[in-house]
Every structure is written in structure tokens, then in C-alpha cells.
Amino acid sequence: MSKNASTAIHLSATVFPILFAISVVHLLNDTMQSTVTALFPILRDSLHLSYTQVGLIAFAMNITASLIQPVVGYYADMRPKPYILPIGVCFTLVGIVTLALAQQYALILIAVVAMGVGSAIFHPESSRVAYMSAGGRRGLAQSIFQVGGNIGSSLGPIMTAVVFVKIGQFGVIWFSFAAIAAILIQTYVARWYSRHIITPQTSPKHNVSEGSSKLGLSSRQVVWALMILVFLVFTKHIYMSSISSYYTFYLIDGFGVTVRDAQWFLFAFLAASAAGTFLGGPLADRFGRRNIIWFSILGTAPFSILLPHMNLIWSGVMCVLAGFVLSSAFSIIVVFAQELLPGRVGLISGMFFGLAFGIGGLGSAVLGWIADATSIAFIMNLCAYLPLLGILAVFLPKDDRVNTTA
Template sequence: MSSIAVKRTNQAGTTVYSLLVAVSLVHLLNDTMQNSVSALFPILKPSLGLSFAEVGLITFALNVTAAVLQPLIGLYTDARPTPFLLPIGVCFTLVGIVSLALAHHFSLVLLSACCIGIGSAVFHPESSRVAHMGAGARRGLAQSIFQVGGNTGQMLAPLLTALLFVPLGQKGLLWCTFAAGAAIVIQWFVARWYQQRLTLEAPRKHKRSIRATGAAVALSKGRTAFAFSILIVLVFSKYVYLSSMTSFYNFYLIQHNHFTVRHAQYALFVLLFAGAVGTLLGGPMADKFGRRNIIWFSILGTAPFAIILPYANGFWMIVMLACIGLILFSAFSIIVVYAQELVPGKVGMVSGVFFGLAFGLGGIGSAVLGNIADTHGISFVIHVCSYLPLIGLLTMLLPSDKTLHHTPAVEGQDVEA
């Protein structure tokens, strides 16, 4: 994209949809490759003789690598934006995919998962920043477009098991190298756009009036920290529950409902497909009805369906999975935008913290739940985790959108955009 085009598409309030679609597409490819790790579990567990605890440790290695690195990368790039980290990050993912496809030892599987985690750690904070830059006035919509790519990638992972890994085995993962190649190419063009945008802004320190943007908040440091902590707890409830579903619900269906591996993956696909739809709807709904209202609806609204799910079978199980996906997934992009508005001027750090938390909590949850499953059984894990969405009651403690955007600032006070 030329400098003239960058000027034209980045005027105040303009939403750059072509850019948002590009980063969303890479998010789809990235998360398809990342979630292929858990999608491969029904093949890896019997072929390598893994326990449930070892299955959990693989997810732990991937997610915690990403969780630790993402806030650090976000903090670094807030101070020193580095556009061409974007394609470099996908190269790590490519190395991880190839080594995982050929791995015959548990230790190499763990190392491969760590490489994929590094790729995701680079991708998420920087691509979230690009989505923020191209959002204009529609931040909720922009984050939803970005995030729906990731949810679609998650959705495709069970299909990989059903269509590739069951007939082709572990080496079927090599087909994901085409996804990595496409992602590297797209990220190269996104990085060029990002670099040109930075070049245009270099002659002046890009600041905006607090009154013009509503970016600052009228909260004390203590209230801001408290609200930030509540968001972290909500992310915990969402991602530990989601980890129980993506890592272990397929085993529950195989053991207790006598599903085949393929049919268990199709059931998981329903959850993730509904989640992709919910993610896309969540941003525009938050722009219209308020961020806190949608966060409240998403986390707590999942609870009745999650509690009923372990007792449902056949048609009603599919209905419950669809409702859980549609409601639960609508909140994450909104939580990220809400947090960015709590701490203005730290887009990369905030994005890194919350994407890192999503990965880290999911990884820790998988490791802990895997050990519990070995001791008490899969059924116990699924039943206990069904109550996690009740933590959504804490949303009532978050400041309202009106309080968040009230700005009793002195005229002319500035913050970094």
C-alpha cells in the first residue's frame, strides 16, 4: 500500500476494512495451526502412549510460552514498534508445525509446542495493535473482526482431526505448512502498511486530546487496578472452561457417549463455529449497547447452558454447545477493548497481557485438569468446570461505560494515542 493510500485510509475516524480483513485472515491461519496441536491429541495419545497429564503438559508448554512472552513483546513494541516482527513470528510457527508432524518423542512434541507458542506470542499483541490502528471510531467492531479470524481457526481444528489426522495420522499436520506460507506473505504486506503508517507519523509525536478521544478514564489508580483484576478473573473463568472443552470434552464424548473420534470432533466443531459467530456479533453489540453489558451477558449468560451440558445428549447436546459458543465467545474482544480504554496509550502491553492470559490460563488449566482427569476421571472434570461461568457475577463490580469514559480532564491535557 502506498504512502498516499495510507494517508487516505487513516484519517481520523476511518475504519480500514481491508487491513482488518488481512489481520483477521492471518489470525485464522495462525490459530488453525496453533489449535492443530490440541486437535492432534486423539492421534498422539495412543500413538505415543501419553497419559492425560502429558496431554495437558503439551497444551501447557504451548500456552505458557505464549503467555510469558506476549506482555513482554507488547511492552517492548509500545516503546519501539517493530512491524517486520509480524512475518518473523509466523516463521517460528512454521518450524513448530514441521517438527511436530515428525516428532516421535514426547520431549520433541513439547519443544515443537514451544515454537508454536513463540509464533503466537509475536502475532497477537502486534496484530491487535494493527487492528487498533485501523479501527477508526469502531474499536469494538475492529477487535471483533480481528478476533473472529482466531475463532474461525479454532473452529477448523476439529475438522483437521476428522478430515486429515484420522486418515493420514500425525504427518497430516504437514498440510498446515501451506497455511504458514500464506500467513507469512500476508504479514509481509501488513508489516509494510504498518511501517508506512509509522513513517507518516514520525515528523510529529502523535497525540490526541483526551476530550477528543475519550481515551483517558476518570478512575483512580486503585479503581483502575481493581477493574483490571476483575477482567483477569473473567478471562480465567472463560479460558479454563474453554480449555476443559477443547482438550478433554472429546474424550468425555468418546468414553461416556460412545462417540467415534471423528464424531466427537464434529461436536466440538459446533461449539467453535457458534463461537466464531458470537465473536463477530459481540463487537458491534458492544459498540451499540455498551462494553460492560456485553461482557456481563457473555460470561454469566453461558452458565445455565454449561451446567446443563453434561446431562444432555443427542440433539439437546448440540443445542447446548451452540448456545455456549454463541454467548461465551462474544466477550473476549470486548474485554480487550475495555482494558485498552482503562489503560490508554499501552495498546501492545494490554493486548499482550490479555492474549497472554488467555494462553497461560488455558495452558495451566489443561495441565491441572489433565492431572485431575487421571485421578478422578474425565466426567468429574467436565462436571466441575461446568460451574466456572458463574464467576461472571463479578462483572457487576466493573465501572460502567459512562464512568469509564467520563473525563474531567483539564483542557488541553494530552495522552499518547
């Protein structure tokens, strides 16, 4: 046995304690990340930032995670590193402390870059752990893992309404305790991971053509399917970015609501997104990956298109429904892509999580620039039609042609 090889241990039963552990860490990680967007209204007023500068804060954090995650995933496929899991959270801890103390815009950018590095290390390896511990229920496992992150993200608006409006930016320092808790849990997960490293059924040099022969798909079909999945992630996360970064400003400027009240609307959207994420995996295990992906993204369109034309209450209702339906897709997209390229779990996880972060950050920056040139209302109308592009999911291969046992 070579230095980098490990005994293949194929887990037939779903290991729920590990799934719940990484889901809790995902919750803590994304709660800490959500402090960044939660601070946007506070930072805009205290530092007199433009929408473009607000968008660049999200861009700095997300583009860092986007560029690093595929690299982490690629090397983890060849040489799994269980104990990188708690190390990743250490970067997030540094970012949290710096963000709480930063009084200059440049320091805020440095803080969020550190948090981006932490997320870049966390997501691909934790997604691999979810894949390892799934048994035969990969959709459910990926949903359990990701719903923790969605719940964590949904806590950002509550933190603004309850904490930051009263305490201000320094209140972020309390989330250092969340980072410490995450480090301890990740150490426990790393120990389990080190005992159950699964050697991929294909070598790290697995390529598209090798995978396609086992799937009954040509290499061109696999590449085409991956391109469609990437494009669907693009449409989903640009729309999510428009809501998570600018919906509160839309409510404040358009309806005259307070910062505190606007955050509760955003919380409702993000909480609905968490519920959608949790249900998406089990539904896909039962009704098929392709069907749920198609329904999720295209099915969001009626709600997203109606949202900018509604009054305050119905705008909130449309926002909640859009978040619920749209968020059921991402965990299934990741699983679908993993099954298209078996043996590349880390690379695929890193690529798609990195893509999601990159698109979210780039979307925030570009949409902020457009909002400065036009208006927040224009942004809501512009992004409303993105879910219509979900029609492309009809070109994905049917589930019975994808390797669901790899």
C-alpha cells in the first residue's frame, strides 16, 4: 500500500451523528459569515459607504473562498487531510476578531478575506464527509449538511435587528465563541474522518471519459451536463445575492421600514431557504435529482417576477416562497455533479461551493454598481427573471443514466 493510499471502507448505513456534527459546524460557520452582510446597514451609515463599496465587501470574502475551494478539493481527492477541518475554522476566528475591531474600510476587507479562507477550507472537505457518511441517502445527507449553513445564514438579519442595531459593529466579537465551538466539533469530526477515509473507486487521475463509460454517457454529454449545472448555480446565486445583499435596502428605501423591521423580512426569506434546502434532498432521493432541480429553479419564477410589483406584505410573501422553492436545488446539484464524476468528490464539492461563493460575491459587487447607477428597485426587477433560465434543466440526463452507486 502506498503512502497516500487508505483502506476502502464503504458505509452502508447513514452515519447521522457525523452528519449532524458537520451540519452544526456549517450552522456556526455561516452564522459567523452572515455577520458580514448583517453589518451592511450599520457599516453603510458609520463609514458612509456607497452600494458599490458594500458589494465589494461581500465580493472580497466570496471571491477568496471561490478561488481556494477547488484547489482544496482537488488536493483532498489525492491526499485527504482530516485535520485541516479545525484549522479552517481558525482562519474564521481571526476574521471575526478583526471584523469586530476594524475601524477602517481596508481592515474590514482583510477581515472578510480571512473568513473567506476559512470557508474555502471548510466546505469541500465537510461535503466529502457528508458524502462518506451518507450510506445510500446522498440527497438527504447533503441536505442535512447544507441546511445547517442555511440556518446560520438566516440568523444574520436577527443579529442586526437584536444585536448590531443596539451594540454596533463590536458585537461581532461575541461570535468568537461560536468559532471556538466549531473548532472543537471539527476536531471530533476529523478523528472520525481519519478512521473512515474512503479510497475513491476511481483513481485521482479519473477523467471525464472514464466516468462517462460507466454512466452510459459520452464525455461530451458529461461535460454538457456539468455546464448546465454550473449555469443553474449561476442563476440561483445571482438571485440569492440580490435578495440577501439588497432586499433590506429595497424595503427601507421603497417602503420606509426601519432597519430592524427590514431584517425580519430578510430572516423570513433565509429561514424559508433553509426549509427548502432540507426538503430538497429527500424529495430528490424519492422523485429524482433532475426533476427536483428543474422544479426548484424554474418554479421560483412566478414568485420572483411578482415580488417587485407587490405591496410590503405581499412582497414579503413572494420573497419567502421564492426562497423556499429556489433553495431546494443546490444540494441536489452538488450530488448530481458528484455522481457525474465519481472519484472527484472533493474537486466537485470545491468547484461548486467555490462557484456559489464567487457568483454571490461578484453578484453583490456588480449589483451594487448597477444600484448606484440606477436604483435598488431596478435591481429587484432585473433579477426577477433569472429563475426562468431554469428551463435548461430539461437538458440534463435522466437519473437512470447517472452513476448513483459510486
